[in-house]
Amino acid sequence: MSRVELIAPCHFGLESVLKKEILDLGYEIVQVEDGRITFAGDESAIARANIFIRTAERIMLKCGSFKAATFDELFEGTKAIAWEKYLTRDAKFWVSKATSNKSALFSPSDIQSIVKKAMVERLKQTYRVSWFTEDGASYPVRVFIFKDIVTIALDTSGVSLHKRGYRKLVGKAPISETLASALIMLMPWHRDRVLVDPFCGSGTFPIEAAMIGAHIAPGMDREFTAQEWSKICDKKIWYNAVDEAHDLIDHDVKMNIQGYDLDGDMVKCAMENARAAGVEQHIHFQQRDVKDLRNPKKYGFIITNPPYGERLEEKEALPELYRTIGESYRNLDDWSMFLITSYTDAEKYIGRKADRNRKIYNGMIKSYFYQFMGPKPPKRRREEA
Known part of the structure; x- marks a missing residue:
C-alpha cells in the first residue's frame, strides 16, 4: 500500500488552515470541500498526519467511492471494495457513523447496516469462513453520501484529534x-x-x-486506532x-x-x-x-x-x-x-x-x-x- 488517500475533516470555515498544514507536511491536496480535505501520500502519511496536524478532527483512510441511489447499489459498491487489503481475518469492524446529504439514501441506520453486511460478504469469500470472531484490532468505518456519491473510509484516529491528552480539567464552555x-x-x-x-x-x-x-506535535503522546492495523x-x-x-x-x-x-x-x-x-x-x-x-x-x-x-x-x-x-x-x-x-x-x-x-x-x-x-x-x- 504505497500511495494512500486520506480524508481530514475540520471546522467549517477553517479549511485554508488545514490545507496549509497538509502542504507543509509535503502531501498532495486531492480535493477541498466544506469542512473536509482529501489528500494523498505514502503509508507514513497516516502516522505523520495523526501526530503532526493540529487542526483536523480526525484522519480517515479512503477505501472507495462510488455512486449509489438504491440500497442494492450501496451493497454492491461496498462489496466491490477490496476489504481484505485492509482488514485482518479477526478484525473487529463496524460502521461508526453514516451521513447523507442531498441523496436518495438518507437513513443512517439502514446505511450502516447495509455497508456492514456487504463488508461481511466480501470477507467471507476472501477468508472462506462463514463467521468472524471480531476479537482483533478495531476498524471503525465511516460512510459519507453526498449527491448519491458514496465515500467509505476507515477512521485511523479513533478518539478525536482534539483530545491531545493534556486537558484533564475543563471549564464551563471550553474551546476545542x-x-x-x-x-x-x-x-x-x-x-x-x-x-x-x-x-x-x-x-x-x-x-x-x-x-x-x-x-x-499535538499527537506525539497519545495513541491511535491505526497503530494496530498490521x-x-x-x-x-x-x-x-x-x-x-x-x-x-x-x-x-x-x-x-x-x-x-x-x-x-x-x-x-x-x-x-x-x-x-x-x-x-x-x-x-x-x-x-x-x-x-x-x-x-x-x-x-x-x-x-x-x-x-x-x-x-x-x-x-x-x-x-x-x-x-x-x-x-x-x-x-x-x-x-x-x-x-x-x-x-x-x-x-x-x-x-x-x-x-x-x-x-x-x-x-x-x-x-x-x-x-x-x-x-x-x-x-x-x-x-
Missing part, C-alpha cells in the same frame, strides 16, 4: 484544541511577540500557542513519526504567553493542564479581571473566547462585559485583538468595527472570529557585520 490551534494559526502572531488570553478558562489558547511556538502500516512507521516529532521540539525557545481568568479555580486548572502538556515554563497564569488587563509590551496580541451568554441572566451582563473588553484593549499600545464569540453585538459594545470578521462554527454554534488589527512593529535593522 483543534479550533484553538486553527484560530492561532490564522493570526500573524509569532512566538517572539507577547500573547494574552484574558478569559483563559482551562488554558486551551495559551497551551496550544505554546505548543505551536515550541514545535511540540496490513496497512507497519509499527516502525509510527515509531519513526514519534522520533521525528521529538527531534523537532525547540527546548530553548523563549516565549511570553499569559492567561488570565477571574475564577481562581480555573487558573489552577489551566496551570495543571499546561504541566500535563509540558509547556508550563512558557505560560504565566494569573487570577485577574479583564478590566485590569495591562501590559508594558508593545505590538502584543490578545486571543480569547469570552462569555457569550448561554443563559438569560448572562446575556444581560454582556453589554457591560464587552464594553470593558473594548476599554482594556484601547489601553494596550499598538496591540491586535482576536476574539471568537457568538454574541452578535460584540463590535457595538467593544466600540470598534473589526478589521476582519470570519464566520466559524464552534460545534453547532455559529460564531464570529473578530480580528482587530494593530499596527505592525517596525522592521528590525540588520546588524552590521
Whole structure:
C-alpha cells in the first residue's frame, strides 16, 4: 500500500488552515470541500498526519467511492471494495457513523447496516469462513453520501484529534484544541511577540500557542486506532513519526504567553493542564479581571473566547462585559485583538468595527472570529557585520 488517500475533516470555515498544514507536511491536496480535505501520500502519511496536524478532527483512510441511489447499489459498491487489503481475518469492524446529504439514501441506520453486511460478504469469500470472531484490532468505518456519491473510509484516529491528552480539567464552555490551534494559526502572531488570553478558562489558547511556538506535535503522546492495523502500516512507521516529532521540539525557545481568568479555580486548572502538556515554563497564569488587563509590551496580541451568554441572566451582563473588553484593549499600545464569540453585538459594545470578521462554527454554534488589527512593529535593522 504505497500511495494512500486520506480524508481530514475540520471546522467549517477553517479549511485554508488545514490545507496549509497538509502542504507543509509535503502531501498532495486531492480535493477541498466544506469542512473536509482529501489528500494523498505514502503509508507514513497516516502516522505523520495523526501526530503532526493540529487542526483536523480526525484522519480517515479512503477505501472507495462510488455512486449509489438504491440500497442494492450501496451493497454492491461496498462489496466491490477490496476489504481484505485492509482488514485482518479477526478484525473487529463496524460502521461508526453514516451521513447523507442531498441523496436518495438518507437513513443512517439502514446505511450502516447495509455497508456492514456487504463488508461481511466480501470477507467471507476472501477468508472462506462463514463467521468472524471480531476479537482483533478495531476498524471503525465511516460512510459519507453526498449527491448519491458514496465515500467509505476507515477512521485511523479513533478518539478525536482534539483530545491531545493534556486537558484533564475543563471549564464551563471550553474551546476545542483543534479550533484553538486553527484560530492561532490564522493570526500573524509569532512566538517572539507577547500573547494574552484574558478569559483563559482551562488554558486551551495559551497551551496550544505554546505548543505551536515550541514545535511540540499535538499527537506525539497519545495513541491511535491505526497503530494496530498490521496490513496497512507497519509499527516502525509510527515509531519513526514519534522520533521525528521529538527531534523537532525547540527546548530553548523563549516565549511570553499569559492567561488570565477571574475564577481562581480555573487558573489552577489551566496551570495543571499546561504541566500535563509540558509547556508550563512558557505560560504565566494569573487570577485577574479583564478590566485590569495591562501590559508594558508593545505590538502584543490578545486571543480569547469570552462569555457569550448561554443563559438569560448572562446575556444581560454582556453589554457591560464587552464594553470593558473594548476599554482594556484601547489601553494596550499598538496591540491586535482576536476574539471568537457568538454574541452578535460584540463590535457595538467593544466600540470598534473589526478589521476582519470570519464566520466559524464552534460545534453547532455559529460564531464570529473578530480580528482587530494593530499596527505592525517596525522592521528590525540588520546588524552590521
